[in-house]
Every structure is written in structure tokens, then in C-alpha cells.
Amino acid sequence: MFTMKLRKATLTIATGLTLSLALTACGGGSDSGDGDGKITIGIKFDQPGVGLKTPDGEYTGFDVDVATYIAKELGYDAKDIEWKQAPSAERENLIRNGDVEFVVASYTINDERKAKVDFAGPYFLAHQDLLVRTDETKITKAEDLNSKKLCSVTGSTSAQNVKKELAPDADLQEFGGYSECLNGLQSGAVDALTTDDAILAGFAAQKEHQGKFKLTGLKLSNEPYGIGLKKGDKELQGKINKALEKMQKDGSWDKFVKDNFGSANYKNEPAPEITETS
Structure with missing residues (x-):
């Protein structure tokens, strides 16, 4: 009698475990994942x-x-x-x-x-553009950068484009992140920040930066x-x-x-x- 009850309990557990695994496989996670659903x-x-x-x-x-x-x-x-x-x-x-x-x-x-x-x-x-301080009046075209300190990010196409095509004599300073360039622009250490206009618009729109910077509106390149x-x-x-x-x-x-x-x-x-x- 004890053996029969044990067999029934074992069968019930096994059936429940199989059903649980099946439900887990069918529910919730990704159907095109890498195994861990992430x-x-x-x-x-x-x-x-x-x-x-x-x-x-x-x-x-x-x-x-x-x-x-x-x-x-x-x-x-x-x-x-x-x-x-x-x-x-x-x-x-x-x-x-x-x-x-x-x-x-x-x-x-x-x-x-x-x-x-x-x-x-x-x-x-997007298009490459320039971000300058709102009181900047001497940078109205790409060639104006030849006598200015320009900031961009290491590895970006914007930095390469400036040095090769737009203003080869610009004093280009490259940093690891845009925030460093933005700090330099705000402090006056650099005269302009160049990258894609979408990125520059995002910086200019930040609450703490509103009124401090402006985009020049120059479409210096196409950036798909x-x-x-x-x-x-x-x-x-x-x-x-x-x-x-x-x-x-x-x-x-x-x-x-x-x-x-x-x-x-x-x-x-x-x-x-x-x-x-x-």
C-alpha cells in the first residue's frame, strides 16, 4: 500500500513538473532570444x-x-x-x-x-552643424573655424570632416564625450562644438543650457x-x-x-x- 501511494505521489510530482516546464516555455519570455530572455x-x-x-x-x-x-x-x-x-x-x-x-x-x-x-x-x-555661445557673431560659416578652437569627440565623423574638408587649420580638440566639449564651450575654453545637429539640439534644449547656446544652422554634411x-x-x-x-x-x-x-x-x-x- 505504501509503495502504491509513493508511486502515485511521484507520478503527480512528475506530471506537475512537466506541465510547469511547458508553461514556462510558452509564456512570458522572448521567442527569439539568446537563451536568458535578455x-x-x-x-x-x-x-x-x-x-x-x-x-x-x-x-x-x-x-x-x-x-x-x-x-x-x-x-x-x-x-x-x-x-x-x-x-x-x-x-x-x-x-x-x-x-x-x-x-x-x-x-x-x-x-x-x-x-x-x-x-x-x-x-x-542628421546634418553636421556647430553649436556656439549665444553671443558668438564671428562664426557664420565653416571657414571661420580656421582661427578658432573647435571641440569634437574622438572617433566621430564630424571631427574627421572638419580636419579633412571644412577647416584644416582649426585648432581641433577631441575628447571622449560631448559633455567635456560642452563644458569647454560654456567656460570659453573652446569656441565651437561640432557634431550632428540632432545631438546639438538635444544639448541646447536642456533646461540648464537654455539661452546659453545656439546652432549656426549650417548643414555641413549628411549623416544617415x-x-x-x-x-x-x-x-x-x-x-x-x-x-x-x-x-x-x-x-x-x-x-x-x-x-x-x-x-x-x-x-x-x-x-x-x-x-x-x-
């Missing part, structure tokens, strides 16, 4: 309006909204995202080393980078932002492109632009056509 995405941590980690540990900005939308289309909830800082000079390494699934970090598509990584998109078209991913991963590229197309069609793209750049009166370009498909 996805790691590279973003900028120091670009207000684009990609910013706030003092209380929140992540905000246009790139964050775009990345969250893509992750959802791939099967991940916002809580499943692990954000990793992706400085300009480290983006390719993070992708190639597999430290991130993809990078959404004001990442301009160009041939030099496409030799190392693949892109999906583009999902946004793409989603960086491991070279040869055509399956992921296709899935992300599909998510970007849906994001444009359902109105989410316009909402993200308004939410993040609206207060800066930033005149953005329309959503660009997706061209990175192979």
Missing part, C-alpha cells in the same frame, strides 16, 4: 535627446525609443533590454566582440565602417544614422529593417521625434528610405 543594445549615455543615461539610472532619447521599438519587434519587452554604453570609438569593437546584439548610437553609415560591420536602416538623417550589427548577419538586418519600416508607417517614428526634439524647435528631415539591405 538582449544587450549599445547606445550613447551622454547625448540628451538622442541617448542619455540620467542621474537616476533611466535611459532616454530618440535612439533609446527606436532601440526599444526594435527590441519589441524582435520579441523582447523593455525590461528585457540591457543597455551598454557605446562611445563613438568603441562601437565597432562592441559589435565584433559580441558584447552587444546591435548598436543604436547616432551611428553614421559610411564605407569605412561598412568594411567592419553591417548596418540596417538608415532610420534618421544606421543600426550597427555584426558583419554578415543578414537575418538580423532583415528583421531590423522590417521593424524600422513598421515604425515609420504606424506613426511611432514621428512621435519619437516630437517627444525628444520638439522643445528645441529642431527642423528634422523626413524619415529616410531604408537602403541597407545587403
Whole structure:
């Protein structure tokens, strides 16, 4: 009798365990995950309006909204995202080393980078511009930078563009983050900060900076932002492109632009056509 009861109890436990495992497999997690239901995405941590980690540990900005939308289309909830800082000079390494699934970090598509990584998109078209102090009157065109101290970020296309094409005699100072350039601009240590207009608009729109800085409105280059991913991963590229197309069609793209750049009166370009498909 005791043996029969033990067998029944064992069978009940085994059945319950099997059912529990089946329910776990069917519910809640991602259906396209990496095994632990998490996805790691590279973003900028120091670009207000684009990609910013706030003092209380929140992540905000246009790139964050775009990345969250893509992750959802791939099967991940916002809580499943692990954000990793992706400085300009480290983006390719993070992708190639597999430290991130993809990078959404004001990442301009160009041939030099496409030799190392693949892109999906583009999902946004920015232009290189200059941020100056509101009382600045002598910088009205790119050539004016030749006699000025200019700040940019190490590894950015903006810094390279200035030295090669726009103002080769500018006193270019490169730092690891935009916040250092902004501090230099505010203190008078540098005369201008150059990067993409979307990033500059984000800085200018910050409450503590309002009224201190202005954009010159110079469209010095075209900067198509793409989603960086491991070279040869055509399956992921296709899935992300599909998510970007849906994001444009359902109105989410316009909402993200308004939410993040609206207060800066930033005149953005329309959503660009997706061209990175192979």
C-alpha cells in the first residue's frame, strides 16, 4: 500500500513538473532570444535627446525609443533590454566582440565602417552643424573655424570632416564625450562644438543650457544614422529593417521625434528610405 501511494505521489510530482516546464516555455519570455530572455543594445549615455543615461539610472532619447521599438519587434519587452554604453570609438569593437546584439548610437553609415560591420536602416538623417555661445557673431560659416578652437569627440565623423574638408587649420580638440566639449564651450575654453545637429539640439534644449547656446544652422554634411550589427548577419538586418519600416508607417517614428526634439524647435528631415539591405 505504501509503495502504491509513493508511486502515485511521484507520478503527480512528475506530471506537475512537466506541465510547469511547458508553461514556462510558452509564456512570458522572448521567442527569439539568446537563451536568458535578455538582449544587450549599445547606445550613447551622454547625448540628451538622442541617448542619455540620467542621474537616476533611466535611459532616454530618440535612439533609446527606436532601440526599444526594435527590441519589441524582435520579441523582447523593455525590461528585457540591457543597455551598454557605446562611445563613438568603441562601437565597432562592441559589435565584433559580441558584447552587444546591435548598436543604436547616432551611428553614421559610411564605407569605412561598412568594411567592419553591417548596418540596417538608415532610420534618421542628421546634418553636421556647430553649436556656439549665444553671443558668438564671428562664426557664420565653416571657414571661420580656421582661427578658432573647435571641440569634437574622438572617433566621430564630424571631427574627421572638419580636419579633412571644412577647416584644416582649426585648432581641433577631441575628447571622449560631448559633455567635456560642452563644458569647454560654456567656460570659453573652446569656441565651437561640432557634431550632428540632432545631438546639438538635444544639448541646447536642456533646461540648464537654455539661452546659453545656439546652432549656426549650417548643414555641413549628411549623416544617415544606421543600426550597427555584426558583419554578415543578414537575418538580423532583415528583421531590423522590417521593424524600422513598421515604425515609420504606424506613426511611432514621428512621435519619437516630437517627444525628444520638439522643445528645441529642431527642423528634422523626413524619415529616410531604408537602403541597407545587403
